[in-house]
Amino acid sequence: MPPTNRDLTDPSWWRTAVVYQVYPRSFADGNGDGIGDLAGLIDRVPYLARLGIDAVWLSPFYPSALADGGYDVDDYCDVDPRIGTLAQFDELVAALHDQGIRVVVDIVPNHSGSGHRWFQAALAAGPGSSERGRYIFRDGLGTSGELPPSDWVSHFGGSAWTRVPDGQWYLHLFAPEQPDFDWSNPEVREEFHRILRFWADRGVDGFRVDVAHALAKDLTEPFASYPRIHRDVLKDDGTDVLFDRDEVHDIFRGWRSVMDEYDPPRSAVAEAWAAPARLPLYARPDELGQTFEFDLVVEPWDAARFRDSIRNALERARAAGASSTWVLSNHDLVRHASRFGLPAGTDLASWLMTHGTDPVEDREAGLARARAGSLLLLALPGSAYLYQGEELGLPEVADLSFDALEDPIWDRHGHTEKGRDGTRVPLPWTPDGPSFGFGSGGSHLPQPAWFADFAVSVEDADPGSTLNLYRRAIAMRTALLAGDGVRFADDREGVIEVLRDGAWRSITTFGVSAELPDGELLLSSAPIGADRVLPPDATAWIRDAG
Numbered sequence: 244m245p246p247t248n249r250d251l252t253d254p255s256w257w258r259t260a261v262v263y264q265v266y267p268r269s270f271a272d273g274n275g276d277g278i279g280d281l282a283g284l285i286d287r288v289p290y291l292a293r294l295g296i297d298a299v300w301l302s303p304f305y306p307s308a309l310a311d312g313g314y315d316v317d318d319y320c321d322v323d324p325r326i327g328t329l330a331q332f333d334e335l336v337a338a339l340h341d342q343g344i345r346v347v348v349d350i351v352p353n354h355s356g357s358g359h360r361w362f363q364a365a366l367a368a369g370p371g372s373s374e375r376g377r378y379i380f381r382d383g384l385g386t387s388g389e390l391p392p393s394d395w396v397s398h399f400g401g402s403a404w405t406r407v408p409d410g411q412w413y414l415h416l417f418a419p420e421q422p423d424f425d426w427s428n429p430e431v432r433e434e435f436h437r438i439l440r441f442w443a444d445r446g447v448d449g450f451r452v453d454v455a456h457a458l459a460k461d462l463t464e465p466f467a468s469y470p471r472i473h474r475d476v477l478k479d480d481g482t483d484v485l486f487d488r489d490e491v492h493d494i495f496r497g498w499r500s501v502m503d504e505y506d507p508p509r510s511a512v513a514e515a516w517a518a519p520a521r522l523p524l525y526a527r528p529d530e531l532g533q534t535f536e537f538d539l540v541v542e543p544w545d546a547a548r549f550r551d552s553i554r555n556a557l558e559r560a561r562a563a564g565a566s567s568t569w570v571l572s573n574h575d576l577v578r579h580a581s582r583f584g585l586p587a588g589t590d591l592a593s594w595l596m597t598h599g600t601d602p603v604e605d606r607e608a609g610l611a612r613a614r615a616g617s618l619l620l621l622a623l624p625g626s627a628y629l630y631q632g633e634e635l636g637l638p639e640v641a642d643l644s645f646d647a648l649e650d651p652i653w654d655r656h657g658h659t660e661k662g663r664d665g666t667r668v669p670l671p672w673t674p675d676g677p678s679f680g681f682g683s684g685g686s687h688l689p690q691p692a693w694f695a696d697f698a699v700s701v702e703d704a705d706p707g708s709t710l711n712l713y714r715r716a717i718a719m720r721t722a723l724l725a726g727d728g729v730r731f732a733d734d735r736e737g738v739i740e741v742l743r744d745g746a747w748r749s750i751t752t753f754g755v756s757a758e759l760p761d762g763e764l765l766l767s768s769a770p771i772g773a774d775r776v777l778p779p780d781a782t783a784w785i786r787d788a789g
């Protein structure tokens with residue numbers, strides 16, 4: 244099938260792109276040290292091309308102490324030597340561009356790693372220095388400053404303040420190894436413009452912006468109380484103390500002007516866990532252009548809930564003049580093949596703590612729904628963000644032993660939450676070999692024996708595999724997508740029917756079966772017999788008759 248969307252000069256490519264997220268340390272290991280790297284990734288470019296994706300989004304590959312899987316960046320303009328070199332990065336970009344695949348890199352602007360030269364200089368320079376002014380250092384409370392400056396908590400548990408030997412405290416909304424920048428400091432703004440240009444000059448096509456809604460904070464003292472971080476307590480009028488403040492948009496307007504220095508302009512997508520009504524602000528054309536829609540990652544497998552989420556997301560994208568983004572999995576979430584195999588309302592963190600034994604995951608139902616859900620989202624206008632391994636229908640590795648865990652959540656939550664390692668286990672490429680073909684050595688997180696069933700080579704050879712379903716769906720979507728036109732057929736209980744441009748439709752069943760309308764059956768996530776009945780938890784794409 245001839246790929247469209249592959250013209251590297253097209254400025255609107257991101258509007259309908261299928262973007263594949265690579266978590267570099269767990270994708271492919273070129274030198275057998277158990278850590279995924281750029282050499283491994285370069286080797287697998289043919290795999291990515293065959294999958295038919297439009298872009299690769301690389302999670303951080305920068306030098307890092309790995310206190311948070313690389314989201315603690317020590318140098319924004321280099322490659323972690325364990326992952327490769329800048330020369331290999333250039334080689335990767337060239338190899339992907341040769342295949343018409345664009346490259347998106349992760350920018351982590353809320354905080355650096357504590358090994359960053361600026362943070363080290365801030366520690367050395369002492370209170371009141373301009374070096375400290377790039378971060379958020381304050382004196383403590385209490386008679387001798389022994390108490391943190393406020394009750395703010397870290398996302399990963401515990402206080403958001405850590406004390407340094409001279410007695411001051413610095414703010415970190417994440418791990419202590421992730422000190423927050425002070426974005427009211429023009430030096431910080433300039434530095435990130437430089438970083439954007441550094442990667443854009445190297446041919447990077449777009450940016451994924453980490454915790455985009457956190458950069459502006461109300462630092463008026465005494466600090467307002469904010470003892471709990473949760474979407475429920477977040478104010479939705481631009482005046483929240485820590486998140487989604489109006490001033491953040493000024494920062495992104497600055498980024499847009501940098502991204503527009505390039506031809507084609509560089510794209511961006513915000514990771515902003517803001518109130519839904521505020522998401523379009525980040526996606527405005529003079530800002531980032533797109534923002535992740537995360538509704539579906541918390542919704543149960545339910546037609547009415549899915550339909551509402553999809554309609555709302557489409558409406559928000561329209562309001563922003565953007566295109567919507569569809570996400571079911573990423574490196575922070577329990578894989579959707581497992582999520583959909585658990586009873587609605589399961590507390591996923593508790594489920595992980597039981598090593599995935601309570602409740603018991605229904606693997607078959609989970610996989611059927613994951614395939615159906617992915618096909619539904621690939622039928623919608625907008626862009627789809629896929630996470631490595633979901634094209635294999637890979638479940639979460641819920642049974643990781645406690646001593647294998649790498650995620651800071653485990654320690655910071657006093658060993659009551661396992662965190663996100665179960666979705667970051669290195670991919671299986673072959674059914675055997677030392678790390679299922681991930682590399683010639685081991686794997687930094689242990690892979691379970693059942694990974695063999697999901698290996699790329701196994702699925703490649705099976706026409707009914709999830710891998711081959713994704714390949715067909717992506718190729719067909721690329722060929723079928725005509726415009727933004729989308730309509731929902733009348734609500735039928737348990738069914739979502741999406742009509743595309745009067746040319747084709749996608750029908751998804753949630754726990755019920757449905758007779759398919761006339762028209763050529765293009766693709767389905769489950770086998771369909773001569774009676775043309777779509778079984779429960781399945782999606783079919785049909786070309787409209789006549």
Ligand code: NOJ
Nearest residue numbers: 311314351417453454575
């Ligand atoms: C969001 C990233 O996706 C996550 O992995 C990371 O821990 C936090 N931001 C902090 O950078």
Ligand code: CA
Nearest residue numbers: 272274278280
């Ligand atoms: Ca390696």
